[in-house]
Amino acid sequence: MARTLFDKIWQRHVVTQFEGSEALIYIDRLLLHEGSNHAFRTLAAWNRPVRRPRSAIACADHYVPTVGRERGLAGFEIVANRDEIALMERNAHAHDIVLFSHDDPLQGILHVVAPELGMTLPGTVIVGGDSHTCTHGAFGAVAFGTGSSELAHILATQTLWQATPQRMRIIVDGRLGFGVSAKDLALAIIRTIGNDGGIGYFIEYAGSAVRALSMEQRMTLCNLSIEGGARGGMVAPDDTTFGYLADRPHAPKGADLEKALGFWRTLQTDDGASFDREVRIDGSRVAALASWGTNPSQVVAVDEPIPDPANEGDPVRREAMKAALAYMDLKPGMRLCDVPINCVFIGSCTNARIEDLRAAAEVARRGRAVVPAYVVPGSRSVKRQAESEGLDRIFRDAGFEWRDSGCAFCTGVNGDLVRPGERCASTSNRNYKGRQGPGSRTHLVSPATAAAAALTGHITDARRLGPAAQ
Amino acid sequence: MTEPFTRLTAVVIPLDESNVDTDQVVPSRFSKLPIGPGHERVLFHDRRFGADGSPNEDFVFNRPDYQGAKILLARRNFGIGSSRESAAMAVWSFGLRALIAPSFGEIFFNNCFKRGVLPIKLPEGDVDKLFDYLAARPGAAITIDLPAQTVAAGPDMTYRFDIGAVQKMCLVKGFDEIALTESYGKAIADFEARYDAEFPWLRVQLGASAR
Numbered sequence: 113m114a115r116t117l118f119d120k121i122w123q124r125h126v127v128t129q130f131e132g133s134e135a136l137i138y139i140d141r142l143l144l145h146e147g148s149n150h151a152f153r154t155l156a157a158w159n160r161p162v163r164r165p166r167s168a169i170a171c172a173d174h175y176v177p178t179v180g181r182e183r184g185l186a187g188f189e190i191v192a193n194r195d196e197i198a199l200m201e202r203n204a205h206a207h208d209i210v211l212f213s214h215d216d217p218l219q220g221i222l223h224v225v226a227p228e229l230g231m232t233l234p235g236t237v238i239v240g241g242d243s244h245t246c247t248h249g250a251f252g253a254v255a256f257g258t259g260s261s262e263l264a265h266i267l268a269t270q271t272l273w274q275a276t277p278q279r280m281r282i283i284v285d286g287r288l289g290f291g292v293s294a295k296d297l298a299l300a301i302i303r304t305i306g307n308d309g310g311i312g313y314f315i316e317y318a319g320s321a322v323r324a325l326s327m328e329q330r331m332t333l334c335n336l337s338i339e340g341g342a343r344g345g346m347v348a349p350d351d352t353t354f355g356y357l358a359d360r361p362h363a364p365k366g367a368d369l370e371k372a373l374g375f376w377r378t379l380q381t382d383d384g385a386s387f388d389r390e391v392r393i394d395g396s397r398v399a400a401l402a403s404w405g406t407n408p409s410q411v412v413a414v415d416e417p418i419p420d421p422a423n424e425g426d427p428v429r430r431e432a433m434k435a436a437l438a439y440m441d442l443k444p445g446m447r448l449c450d451v452p453i454n455c456v457f458i459g460s461c462t463n464a465r466i467e468d469l470r471a472a473a474e475v476a477r478r479g480r481a482v483v484p485a486y487v488v489p490g491s492r493s494v495k496r497q498a499e500s501e502g503l504d505r506i507f508r509d510a511g512f513e514w515r516d517s518g519c520a521f522c523t524g525v526n527g528d529l530v531r532p533g534e535r536c537a538s539t540s541n542r543n544y545k546g547r548q549g550p551g552s553r554t555h556l557v558s559p560a561t562a563a564a565a566a567l568t569g570h571i572t573d574a575r576r577l578g579p580a581a582q
Numbered sequence: 583m584t585e586p587f588t589r590l591t592a593v594v595i596p597l598d599e600s601n602v603d604t605d606q607v608v609p610s611r612f613s614k615l616p617i618g619p620g621h622e623r624v625l626f627h628d629r630r631f632g633a634d635g636s637p638n639e640d641f642v643f644n645r646p647d648y649q650g651a652k653i654l655l656a657r658r659n660f661g662i663g664s665s666r667e668s669a670a671m672a673v674w675s676f677g678l679r680a681l682i683a684p685s686f687g688e689i690f691f692n693n694c695f696k697r698g699v700l701p702i703k704l705p706e707g708d709v710d711k712l713f714d715y716l717a718a719r720p721g722a723a724i725t726i727d728l729p730a731q732t733v734a735a736g737p738d739m740t741y742r743f744d745i746g747a748v749q750k751m752c753l754v755k756g757f758d759e760i761a762l763t764e765s766y767g768k769a770i771a772d773f774e775a776r777y778d779a780e781f782p783w784l785r786v787q788l789g790a791s792a793r
């Protein structure tokens with residue numbers, strides 16, 4: 113029978129099924145961060161050891177400061193964060209789990225570090241203590257986030273009870289226009305299906321525009337799957353995937369690689385396989401987008417009028433739009449390109465990989481920042497790579513701040529906060545009320561749009577900026 | 583671990599909002615608190631309390647009609663966002679035992695079961711009718727029957743809901759999944775042996791070659 117990519121991976125991981133309902137799924141990789149300390153408390157309460165310590169890695173990302181890191185833990189201004197990281201170090205040590213802590217040269221955001229080290233592999237099931245674990249689906253893996261009890265369950269048993277999700281395929285035909293990024297595409301998809309359109313589904317992204325994306329861009333696309341409500345999203349592995357994995361420290365090599373490739377090449381949706389829902393998007397019509405509201409489906413093109421709730425037929429959405437406009441201090445009909453912003457954040461597990469920084473630097477070199485703009489590489493490896501390419505110089509010369517790696521302004525728990533009432537053009541993935549700090553207002557954009565916003569003080573389509581100043 | 587959940591008749595708080603994310607359920611600054619009892623104050627903290635810590639009388643949780651409520655009714659997409667389990671813990675600590683909405687953030691939905699809370703998905707039309715029913719009778723109770731998988735409001739309104747077999751059994755019996763899973767210990771070990779033989783390249787010791 114013709115099967116989907118998702119089915120092929122899922123079915124291989126079913127250990128057993130309970131009364132025709134939930135399946136017990138075998139988990140290949142487990143991704144942990146500071147918040148996963150809760151899972152170790154649960155494990156201790158259950159009095160169970162970790163079954164397979166070296167199937168897990170842990171990263172310090174949410175709580176690390178992005179300045180003053182050379183001072184080590186003493187450089188942490190928020191004592192509670194320092195204590196959580198110290199606890200995480202003890203947990204990792206006690207259970208023999210590899211940790212990339214605040215001072216590690218390979219430290220970074222979990223969803224940047226695991227792929228760049230070759231830990232994220234096609235055909236695997238990857239679970240993380242973070243909702244954006246769906247990022248790893250870019251490699252043709254079934255990857256999703258979970259809470260601390262389920263993490264503890266995986267630590268103890270290497271398995272998880274899960275209901276089998278429905279399958280959705282999103283086919284993006286054509287090709288993205290010049291200067292249009294995977295972030296714009298992801299926002300266009302969420303605008304189309306709604307921020308709840310994916311609930312109950314696992315998504316496969318397909319079509320020529322998706323095939324043409326680099327691995328970095330596929331990670332951006334899959335990262336936003338959960339913002340469309342889906343537990344995860346995936347792209348079938350292909351030569352782009354295999355090329356990215358070549359020579360990564362943890363990816364298979366030699367004879368192992370030949371074996372792995374034989375398997376990986378079978379990871380395609382069969383012709384004739386059926387999906388519970390299919391959505392088609394014309395890639396050539398995707399514009400540079402920005403969010404105007406407080407959920408990631410509330411997006412418009414940079415120069416498109418903000419929609420009027422009065423024209424929304426669905427009453428629940430209408431009320432959500434009104435509440436969002438009030439919180440964001442915007443009115444229907446306004447255009448985001450006319451609204452001044454207060455700061456810019458280029459970073460997060462959505463958009464802080466090397467290609468993202470290159471795209472932002474390409475724009476930054478054309479002017480000077482007129483508002484505070486923070487560039488936070490997704491990992492220290494990305495930071496070193498960017499520095500070797502001179503991107504840090506470009507950013508600094510343009511008046512952007514070049515910082516150390518972490519989640520930073522994406523959620524602000526490390527102290528990097530957007531002030532109350534201020535507007536931030538941000539390359540992150542969530543624009544909820546107060547996400548970047550109490551009272552903060554977030555506009556989700558691509559790296560190029562964010563950099564252009566820094567130069568003009570308004571959300572700006574980078575394609576409209578003049579050429580580089582000489 | 584949790585107390586068994588069978589039948590519940592209780593007052594319902596109608597929270598007439600969609601897209602309530604876990605940052606609203608528990609502001610992120612509280613997410614470091616060890617997850618356990620004592621989370622009652624952090625539930626909807628910034629909605630329930632003003633900056634000076636006094637109760638915000640306008641928020642539905644603070645209205646006299648709904649004191650002692652054990653059920654929360656909400657609109658679409660309740661509990662989207664962060665995977666933090668403190669959100670489910672706070673719901674339980676506050677005394678809520680069941681949540682009803684047309685859809686939930688999936689991670690939050692699963693976390694609820696781990697903390698003894700029953701999240702119930704009902705079709706939007708049924709949820710609308712429940713909101714109408716409660717608007718006409720503030721402080722009214724409804725009945726949830728988990729073994730029968732029904733929600734009943736008054737004599738005329740009964741709605742059926744679906745639930746996973748593992749989730750139902752764990753709630754009804756009040757035990758952790760880990761006990762169930764360990765009863766499959768041999769199946770897991772056999773699976774793992776076969777799996778490791780088939781995918782030797784996956785058996786790498788993470789970390790060993792990274793440095």
Ligand code: SF4
Nearest residue numbers: 244460461519522523
């Ligand atoms: S960068 Fe943001 S979304 Fe990504 S893991 Fe960190 S806090 Fe979560």
